[in-house]
Amino acid sequence: MSQKIYVGNLGYSVTSETLSDKFAQFGTVQSAKVIIDRDTNRSKGFAFVEMSSSSEAADAISGLNGTEFEGRNMNVSEAKEMAPKPRTNSRW
Secondary structure, eight states: OOEEEEEESOOTTOOHHHHHHHHGGGSOEEEEEEEEOTTTOSEEEEEEEEESSHHHHHHHHHHHTTOEETTEEOEEEEOOOOOOOOOOOOOO
16 A cells, blocks of 8 residues: 655755655655645645555655755655645635
8 A cells, every 4th residue: 555755845946756766765656746836836845755555655754854855854754634624604
């Protein structure tokens, strides 16, 4: 079963491809997505990487958390489920 990883404190020059290459040393990367700001079309400085197994993800987290990548020390951890946004009863 695949495991999703959160990667924070990325340099703005990091691409999904370079991030995927970095994580590939720990196993099969199913996807790597740098989050882009829709207004500026620039990286928001964080990404999500999906590894093919939880053991590969654990190896990547322990091997890369706090390490330097393209000039910044990455924060690498298990991705958390996104909390649902509260619904508002505002009238337009």
